[in-house]
Each structure stands twice: as C-alpha cells, then as structure tokens.
Amino acid sequence: MKINKILGFSVAALGFLALGYFGVQYFGKNNMFTIAASVGGAGAISYVLQKPSHPEAPTTPIKIQRKAKKS
Numbered sequence: 001m002k003i004n005k006i007l008g009f010s011v012a013a014l015g016f017l018a019l020g021y022f023g024v025q026y027f028g029k030n031n032m033f034t035i036a037a038s039v040g041g042a043g044a045i046s047y048v049l050q051k052p053s054h055p056e057a058p059t060t061p062i063k064i065q066r067k068a069k070k071s
Contacts, residue, residue, distance in 0.1 A: 024032050 020032070027035070
C-alpha cells in the first residue's frame with residue numbers, strides 16, 4: 001500500500017516536471033512565471049473565499065438533558 005503512494009507521487013512529480021519543461025520550451029520563461037502566479041493566486045483566493053461545507057464543532061461540549069420519566 002505504501003509503495004503505491006510513493007510510486008504515484010513519483011509519477012505525478014515526473015509528469016509535472018515534464019509539463020513545466022515543455023511549457024517553458026513552448027511559451028517561454030516569463031509566460032510560464034505569469035501562468036504559475038495566476039494559478040497560484042486563483043488557488044489562494046478560492047481557498048480564502050470558500051465556505052466550509054460542515055459547520056464547525058462547538059468549542060464547549062453540549063450537555064444533553066434527559067427528560068424525567070412520568071409514572
């Protein structure tokens with residue numbers, strides 16, 4: 001299981017390196033820096049603006065009161 005994670009990470013890293021290398025060859029260094037900055041900025045903005053899908057847990061535990069049984 002652990003080897004699959006390492007292998008997957010290695011393949012992804014090599015893919016990103018190849019994409020960056022060929023991107024620089026095709027677009028040029030300055031354009032690749034511009035693309036990287038815009039993608040990073042968009043990611044940072046979306047991270048800050050996203051709303052959590054689950055409400056945060058209360059900081060103090062909620063005590064559940066049981067109803068008294070009626071006889």
